[in-house]
Amino acid sequence: MIRYPLLSRGATIGVTAPSSGLPDELHPLLKLACSRMENKGYRIAYGDTVWTQSKAKSAPARMRADEFNEMMRNQDVHAIIPPWGGELLIEILEALEFEHMSAKWILGYSDISLLLLAITLRTGIATAHGVNLIDMRGEYQDATTAMWQNVLSTEADGSIVQHSSTKYQKEWDHHDPSPCVFHLTEPTCWQSVTNREVRMEGRLLGGCVDVIRHLIGTPYGDVREFREQFVSGDPVIWYFENCELTTTDLRRSFVQMKLAGWFEQCSGILIGRSGANQAVNGYTAEDVYHDLTDELQVPIVYDIDCGHVPPQITLINGAYAKVHVEDGKGTIIQHFS
Structure with a gap:
């Protein structure tokens, strides 16, 4: 539990x-x-x-x-x-x-x-x-x-509902402080790889790809043992955000996660907005997401409120979540069960 x-x-x-x-x-x-x-x-x-x-x-x-x-x-x-x-x-x-x-x-x-x-x-x-x-x-x-x-x-045993933001901050401007800290100017739009309505549910796990990928192969990154010991084999919704990786490094990271078994019993993936995602030889972040969708055959939603491009939803590692995304808007219900 x-x-x-x-x-x-x-x-x-x-x-x-x-x-x-x-x-x-x-x-x-x-x-x-x-x-x-x-x-x-x-x-x-x-x-x-x-x-x-x-x-x-x-x-x-x-x-x-x-x-x-x-x-x-x-x-x-x-x-x-x-x-x-x-x-x-x-x-x-x-x-x-x-x-x-x-x-x-x-x-x-x-x-x-x-x-x-x-x-x-x-x-x-x-x-x-x-x-x-x-x-x-x-x-x-x-x-x-x-x-x-x-x-x-x-x-x-309670639950909490959160919705996608209305606007997000495109870039940091530390020289122009505001009462809210964040300068929210750009319309938020959660996007799915298939451009269709998405529903997924499972246990939330994730973080910043740049660093959590280094848990793979260590005693601190055993996802299979976690699922068996603590959540009775429930499926996992992974959420990720990219701080500094190029698209090819992001792709390598996802492939390594797949080879390590992190995506076994994965019911979907949420990916945050990023100020990185620098394309390499025309290979874009969207290409990465499409390739991962083809391989895993699970829904992928990107540009969500998570990570270094604020604001961000508070996501609880271990909580059972139900996610609904339609017409650029998202709702996440987290159950503390």
């Missing part, structure tokens, strides 16, 4: 940096984000790692792992939200105390998604793929982003 944490009013949020921390000049952004959380009624417990950044990481791997392990053991910390992603979270995996992890929400994306997927696969604890803490610093949040609180406050 999947174990679902519950975010309650007045909860203490642990802020640690298992990947990247913040250099001195960016400390005010984190403090502002945390003050917004405190205004919502949460308490903040800072780790030392969030205040440092050197050589592509917040701190040495052992220090990052120890701090994360301590927050997972600490009963006074009710959820963990890192400031943002980074590059080298994978260094801490072998030092994590999976056998002692209690059920508390961990929320994030990008490099954090590698941590999220590894924890759910190894422990059966649901984890939350969604907004980073640093992006909560705005005076208010758009409706899609703001759903993270509702999702994480859903009780076990």
Whole structure:
């Protein structure tokens, strides 16, 4: 069975940096984000790692792992939200105390998604793929982003409905801050490879392709064992987003996942918008999706609200989801069962 944490009013949020921390000049952004959380009624417990950044990481791997392990053991910390992603979270995996992890929400994306997927696969604890803490610093949040609180406050055996956004942010403009952080200007359109209505259901698993692909062949990426042990063989809906990969690298990654058995009993695939997807010799992202559809014979929906082109829906690794996409709009119902 999947174990679902519950975010309650007045909860203490642990802020640690298992990947990247913040250099001195960016400390005010984190403090502002945390003050917004405190205004919502949460308490903040800072780790030392969030205040440092050197050589592509917040701190040495052992220090990052120890701090994360301590927050997972600490009963006074009710959820963990890192400031943002980074590059080298994978260094801490072998030092994590999976056998002692209690059920508390961990929320994030990008490099954090590698941590999220590894924890759910190894422990059966649901984890939350969604907004980073640093992006909560705005005076208010758009409706899609703001759903993270509702999702994480859903009780076990309950369900939560989320809809595709109305508009998305085409590119980051850090020199022109806005009250909402995100500049949502472009019409959102979820697209299916077949250009037809799509319905799919199954257990959600996924994250940023750039990093979660490195779980393949390790003790932290055994999807088959997860399905047998925690979800009674239920089918899987995979969700992915591409941060920096070219289309051929994306294609290689999907083929490797297929060869590793990740797509066995797959009922469908959701793929987020991307600012990457650089075509190689005319080979486009849409070509990648068509090739994968032909091979797997499952529905694929792309340009969904997930990843580095915000806003994004909060997707729960391990939750049983029902997805409906029609006329460019999408609905995802997640059941915490």
